[in-house]
Every structure is written in structure tokens, then in C-alpha cells.
Amino acid sequence: MKKGCILVVDDNKNVLSALRILLESYFQKVILLNSPNTLVSQLNDNRPDVILLDMNFSAGINSGNEGLYWLSEIKKFDAELPVVLFTAYADIDLAVSALKQGASDFVVKPWDNAKLVATLQSAYSLRQSRKEVKQLREKQTVINRELNRDKAFCWGQSETMRELRSLLSKVAKTDASILITGENGTGKEVIAREIHRLSVRSEEVLVTVDMGAVSETLFESELFGHVKGSFTDARTDRAGKFEAADGGTLFLDEIGNLNYALQAKLLSVIQSRQVVRVGDNKPIPVDIRLICATNRNLEQSVLNGEFREDLLYRVNTIHLEVPALRDRSEDIPELAEFFLLKYSGKYDKKGLTLSKNAIQKLKEYAWPGNVRELQHAMEKAVILCDGTELQADDFYLRKQEKKSPKLANMSLEDAEKMLIENSIVKNNGNMSAVAIELGITRPTLYSKIKKYDL
Numbered sequence: 001m002k003k004g005c006i007l008v009v010d011d012n013k014n015v016l017s018a019l020r021i022l023l024e025s026y027f028q029k030v031i032l033l034n035s036p037n038t039l040v041s042q043l044n045d046n047r048p049d050v051i052l053l054d055m056n057f058s059a060g061i062n063s064g065n066e067g068l069y070w071l072s073e074i075k076k077f078d079a080e081l082p083v084v085l086f087t088a089y090a091d092i093d094l095a096v097s098a099l100k101q102g103a104s105d106f107v108v109k110p111w112d113n114a115k116l117v118a119t120l121q122s123a124y125s126l127r128q129s130r131k132e133v134k135q136l137r138e139k140q141t142v143i144n145r146e147l148n149r150d151k152a153f154c155w156g157q158s159e160t161m162r163e164l165r166s167l168l169s170k171v172a173k174t175d176a177s178i179l180i181t182g183e184n185g186t187g188k189e190v191i192a193r194e195i196h197r198l199s200v201r202s203e204e205v206l207v208t209v210d211m212g213a214v215s216e217t218l219f220e221s222e223l224f225g226h227v228k229g230s231f232t233d234a235r236t237d238r239a240g241k242f243e244a245a246d247g248g249t250l251f252l253d254e255i256g257n258l259n260y261a262l263q264a265k266l267l268s269v270i271q272s273r274q275v276v277r278v279g280d281n282k283p284i285p286v287d288i289r290l291i292c293a294t295n296r297n298l299e300q301s302v303l304n305g306e307f308r309e310d311l312l313y314r315v316n317t318i319h320l321e322v323p324a325l326r327d328r329s330e331d332i333p334e335l336a337e338f339f340l341l342k343y344s345g346k347y348d349k350k351g352l353t354l355s356k357n358a359i360q361k362l363k364e365y366a367w368p369g370n371v372r373e374l375q376h377a378m379e380k381a382v383i384l385c386d387g388t389e390l391q392a393d394d395f396y397l398r399k400q401e402k403k404s405p406k407l408a409n410m411s412l413e414d415a416e417k418m419l420i421e422n423s424i425v426k427n428n429g430n431m432s433a434v435a436i437e438l439g440i441t442r443p444t445l446y447s448k449i450k451k452y453d454l
């Protein structure tokens with residue numbers, strides 16, 4: 001099938017006529033120029049896919065410099081456009097230097113038809129592949145932006161989150177490895193996305209791997225890739241997550257769950273910044289920024305012999321600790337409004353507001369599931385609410401999860417009162433059970449209940 005547009009520039013009319021007859025059988029459009037003077041305007045008007053360029057145009061001048069000059073003009077117009085040079089035997093050294101300046105190939109005159117066509121066709125294929133790569137990159141950039149936008153981040157007003165934000169703004173632009181720790185649902189993954197969004201790699205991809213979910217047998221293949229036939233299910237060559245993240249950020253979630261033996265393999269790749277696909281022996285360099293997250297205390301895991309100390313030092317050049325939501329209740333109103341806006345838009349209830357008593361209730365709750373739980377509570381309340389304002393009763397929060405102030409900040413009496421209260425709720429008002437649990441007699445319990453007006 002005839003494909004693409006070729007532009008031929010040669011001052012010899014006989015050469016042009018012969019090439020027209022030959023090339024019209026292979027290319028959809030053949031443009032012939034007997035002088036390069038209109039070359040640039042032709043590039044503009046016809047957007048050829050391949051150029052076949054003679055090296056000499058002025059009678060009596062055989063230096064080839066003209067060819068090099070026009071080659072550089074073409075490259076200025078479009079650096080990706082393949083240019084095949086037409087040279088005489090004596091010009092071969094020159095042709096080699098033209099290759100260094102960006103020509104894709106050369107053909108020696110007098111030419112062999114089959115060889116010339118093959119060279120031009122492979123230049124055309126090169127052009128197509130470059131176009132595809134460019135389109136895919138552009139598409140990827142758009143997708144990355146969309147993904148980043150979808151996962152918007154809400155910082156809140158608490159001192160700890162402000163400090164975290166300031167630290168993050170300092171480290172995001174560097175390539176330093178970052179370890180994010182915190183309880184489940186505190187926002188470790190969204191913080192990793194925020195770091196990526198603020199980094200110089202933001203136009204590239206962020207690849208996430210849940211280390212707890214990767215099976216031991218597939219670990220290497222998932223992370224480092226494999227070549228066809230390396231194991232029963234390896235039907236094609238496949239890149240691993242490290243290669244996929246090349247140029248971007250690799251986010252290893254739940255790194256504390258990775259088995260000890262596999263930690264050594266991960267460490268070796270992180271140190272060498274090279275992967276070897278399963279079944280292959282060729283190292284492939286990877287340029288990644290590493291972010292890891294865990295809800296475990298890795299220092300403790302090191303002491304317990306569950307986590308490699310050398311790996312810990314590699315991944316936590318910078319350590320970010322995300323506080324639990326119960327320790328930053330100042331953030332709750334802003335987070336609640338953030339999710340209200342999101343879900344009132346999603347469920348077509350725009351204009352829905354949050355009452356003061358609802359905010360108060362949310363602030364008093366302990367949020368064991370952290371921001372994730374708050375997000376779900378907001379979504380549910382938005383779905384179920386019939387009015388225009390969310391009330392405290394629209395939130396179904398478990399009573400025993402009522403927020404407990406930190407013991408460290410309490411007086412002895414307040415602590416005692418809280419323990420008795422919690423025990424009464426836990427034992428459904430069975431005073432004998434409460435007395436046994438607290439290690440006091442029933443009369444002592446009653447006197448304390450009276451004292452604290454419980």
C-alpha cells in the first residue's frame with residue numbers, strides 16, 4: 001500500500017524523472033525539487049514524512065557543504081524529520097559526518113533501486129514511530145494532569161499540617177527519597193501525589209505499587225519486568241513498575257509489609273538504579289524519584305528483625321509523619337467543607353451547607369479511620385440528606401468512638417472520670433462489670449460516680 005509523502009531534492013533532471021517513476025509506486029505523494037531554494041516553504045506547505053537530499057547543487061562545487069547547510073535548515077524546521085542523503089562514492093566521509101549532524105541514512109549514487117526504496121521506507125517507519133511516541137507522550141501529559149487534578153489535596157489549618165506543608169515545599173523539587181508514615185487513612189498516598197505534582201517530574205507519570213499486595217512469586221516480574229518465555233505466563237516482553245516510572249516518581253505503598261528476603265532485591269535496585277528483567281541479563285538504567293509509605297514504625301520493625309536497616313536508610317532521606325485526624329481537629333471543618341463540595345457536586349445537591357452543630361459533632365469524634373472515614377461519612381450524609389443544610393443527626397458516628405482527650409494533657413481527676421465513663425459505656429451500664437474492670441469495689445465506684453456527677 002502506498003503511504004506518506006516524500007520530498008526529493010536533486011539538481012539533476014534525469015535523476016528526478018527516474019525517481020518519480022520509481023517512488024510513485026511506493027509513496028502516496030512524491031514532490032520533486034531541482035533546487036533547494038524553495039525547500040523550507042515546501043516543508044511548510046506539504047509537511048513531507050521523508051526527505052531525500054542531494055549533497056551538491058551548484059555546478060562545479062562538490063564539497064557537500066550545501067547538503068550540510070540544507071540538512072541543518074531542515075532540522076531547524078523539524079528536528080524529527082528523517083533526511084536520507086544522496087551521495088557520490090567520494091562523499092562517504094562527508095555522509096558520515098552528516099549522520100552525526102542528524103541525517104538518518106545515506107544512499108550512494110548510482111543507486112540500487114531496491115536498496116533505495118528500502119532505505120526510504122525504513123525512514124518513513126521511523127517518522128511514524130516518532131510521531132506515535134510524541135502523541136503518546138502528549139496524551140500521557142494530559143492524563144497525568146487529569147489524575148493530579150482529581151486527587152486534590154486539602155491542607156487544613158493545624159500547626160502540624162502547616163509545618164508538614166512547609167517541609168514538603170522544600171523537598172518536593174529535589175530528588176530526595178521520602179518516607180511517609182502515619183495511620184491508615186491519614187492521607188499518605190495523596191501526600192505522595194502532592195509531592196509528585198510539585199516536583200520537576202510532574203509532567204511524567206507517578207506509578208504506585210502496593211507492596212503488601214504483590215505476591216512473592218511475582219515480585220520481581222511486577223517490579224523489574226520480564227522477557228518472553230522466562231516463565232509459563234510470560235507470553236510477551238513486559239516492563240516492570242520501575243521501568244514504567246522512568247523519568248517520573250515511583251510510589252511504594254505499604255513498604256513495611258514487604259517480606260525480608262525481597263527487601264534485599266529492592267535495595268539492590270534502589271542502590272544501582274538499574275533493573276534486570278526476569279529471564280534477561282541486560283541491566284536497564286532507570287531514573288526514578290522514590291517515595292515510600294507505611295503505617296508501621298519501621299525503626300521498631302528494624303529492632304524486631306523484620307525490616308532491613310540498610311533499606312530504611314535508603315528510603316527515608318526525608319521523613320514525613322502525617323498526624324492522625326484526632327490530633328488535628330482544627331483541620332476537620334476545612335476537610336468537611338472540602339468533601340461537602342466534592343459530593344454535593346457529584347450527587348447534584350449543589351448549595352448544601354454544614355450546620356454549626358454538625359461541625360461540632362465531627363470535631364468531637366475520634367475518627368479511628370482518619371480522613372478516609374470522614375470522607376465516607378460526608379459522602380453518606382450528602383446522599384441521605386433531604387434538606388439544604390447537613391445537621392448533626394445526618395452523621396451516624398459510633399458512640400464509643402467519641403474523641404478522648406490525650407491522657408498526657410489531663411489532670412488525674414479528669415483521667416479517672418474519663419476511664420469510668422468509657423468503662424460504663426463499654427459495659428452497657430453493668431456496674432459490677434465496671435467495678436471489676438477498673439479494679440475497685442462497687443461502693444467506691446458509686447462514690448466516684450457521685451463525685452463526678454456521671
Ligand SMILES: Nc1ncnc2c1ncn2[C@@H]1O[C@H](COP(=O)(O)OP(=O)(O)OP(=O)(O)O)[C@@H](O)[C@H]1O
Nearest residue numbers: 152153154183184185186187188189190371372375
Ligand atoms: N488532606 C487530604 N485532602 C483531601 N483528601 C484526603 C486528604 N487526606 C486523605 N484524603 C482522602 O482520604 C482517603 C485516604 O487517603 P490515602 O489513601 O492517601 O490514605 P493513606 O494514609 O495512604 O491510607 P492507607 O494507609 O490506608 O493506604 C483518600 O480517598 C484521600 O483522597
